[in-house]
Amino acid sequence: MRIDEQLQALNITLPPVATPAAAYVPFVQTGKLVFLSGHIAKRDGQVWTGQLGKTMTTEEGKAAARAVAIDLLGTLQAAVGDLNRITRIVKVMSLVNSSPDFTEHHLVTNGASELISAVFGELGAHARSAFGVAQLPMGACVEIELIAEVA
Numbered sequence: 275m276r277i278d279e280q281l282q283a284l285n286i287t288l289p290p291v292a293t294p295a296a297a298y299v300p301f302v303q304t305g306k307l308v309f310l311s312g313h314i315a316k317r318d319g320q321v322w323t324g325q326l327g328k329t330m331t332t333e334e335g336k337a338a339a340r341a342v343a344i345d346l347l348g349t350l351q352a353a354v355g356d357l358n359r360i361t362r363i364v365k366v367m368s369l370v371n372s373s374p375d376f377t378e379h380h381l382v383t384n385g386a387s388e389l390i391s392a393v394f395g396e397l398g399a400h401a402r403s404a405f406g407v408a409q410l411p412m413g414a415c416v417e418i419e420l421i422a423e424v425a
Contacts (some may be wrong), residue, residue, distance in 0.1 A: 276358055277356075277357035277358050277360070277393060277394065278357070278358070280392070280393050280394075280395075281297050281347075281393060282356075284359075284389075284393065285393060286344055286347075286393075288344065288347055288351055289344065289345055289348040290342055290348060290352070291348060291349050292313070292345065292349075294311070295411065295412075296411075298301075298311050299311065299353070300352070300353075301350070301353040302350050303354075303424070304354060306361075306423050306424055306425075307364065307420070307421060307422070307423055307424075308353050308354060308421070308422045308423075308424055309420075310346055310349050310350060310353070310416040310419055310420045310421070310422070311419060312367075312369070312418065312419040313336065313342050313346050313349065313417065313418055313419070314342070314343045314410060314411060314414035314416070314417045315338035315339070315341055315342050315414050315415050315416040315417070316341060316342075316345065317338070317341065317423070318393055321412045321413065321414050322338050322341065322414060322415050322416070323376045323412070323413040323414060323415060324338075324371070324372055324413075324415040325371050325372060325415065326370055326371065326372040326373065326376045326378070326379075326406075326415060327373035327375060327376030327378075327384060328372075328373040328374050328376075330415055332378045332381050332382060332393065334415075335370060335378075335381075335382035335385070335415060335416060336381065336382050336384060336385035337385060337415050338372065338382075338385065338415050338416045339368065339382050339383055339384070339385030339386040339418060339423050340385035340386060340388070340389050342384075342385075342386055342416055342418045343385070343386035343387075343390055343418065344419060346386075346411045346419075346420045347390075347393065350420065350422055351392060354422075354424045357393075359424050359425045360394065360397060360423070360424055360425075361397065361423045361424065361425050362397050362400075362422065362423040363394055363397060363398045363399070363400040363420065363422050364398055364400060364401065364421040364422060364423055365401045365402065365403075365420070365421040366383070366386060366387060366390065366400050366401075366402045366403075366419075366420050366421075367373050367402070367403045367404075367405075367418065367419050367420075368382070368383035368386065368402070368403065368404040368405070368416065368417070368418045369401035369405050369407045369410060369416065369417040369418070370382050370383070370404065370405065370406050370407065370415070370416055371407060371408075371409060371410045371413070371414060371415050371416065372406040372407070376406060377406075379404040379405060379406050382404070382416060383402065383404040383418070387400070387402060390420075406413040
C-alpha cells in the first residue's frame with residue numbers, strides 16, 4: 275500500500291511544516307539522509323504542555339508522542355516531496371519532560387514509534403533513544419526528532 279493510502283486508512287492528514295521557533299531549519303538533507311529537527315507536542319494547534327509523572331499520565335504522553343509523529347511526517351513529506359521515496363526510517367530520538375521518578379519514557383515514545391511503523395510497515399522499524407529531561411521549550415511534554423533515508 276502506498277504511504278498516502280496508508281495515511282488515509284489511518285484517518286491522518288499531514289500538517290504543513292511549522293515555522294521554526296528559534297534559529298534553526300526544520301530539516302536538512304545530506305546524501306540519502308534527511309535529519310528532522312525536534313518537533314514539540316501540540317494539541318489543537320497549541321503547545322501540549324505538561325510533565326510526565328507529575329501532571330500527565332503515560333497514556334497521555336503516548337498520545338502526545340503520536341501527535342508529534344504526525345507533525346514529523348508532515349515535515350518529512352515537505353523535505354522529500356513524496357513519502358513513498360522513503361526507503362527507511364533510521365532513528366527516532368525522544369525527549370520526555372518528566373519528573374525525576376518517572377521511568378516510562380520508552381512507553382511514551384511508543385506513541386510515535388507505533389504510528390511510524392503503522393504508516394511505513396517494515397521500512398518504519400527504527401533505532402531509537404528515549405530520554406527523560408527536566409524541561410522542554412515552552413513547557414512541552416514531548417519533543418521528538420527523526421532521521422530517514424530517501425531514495
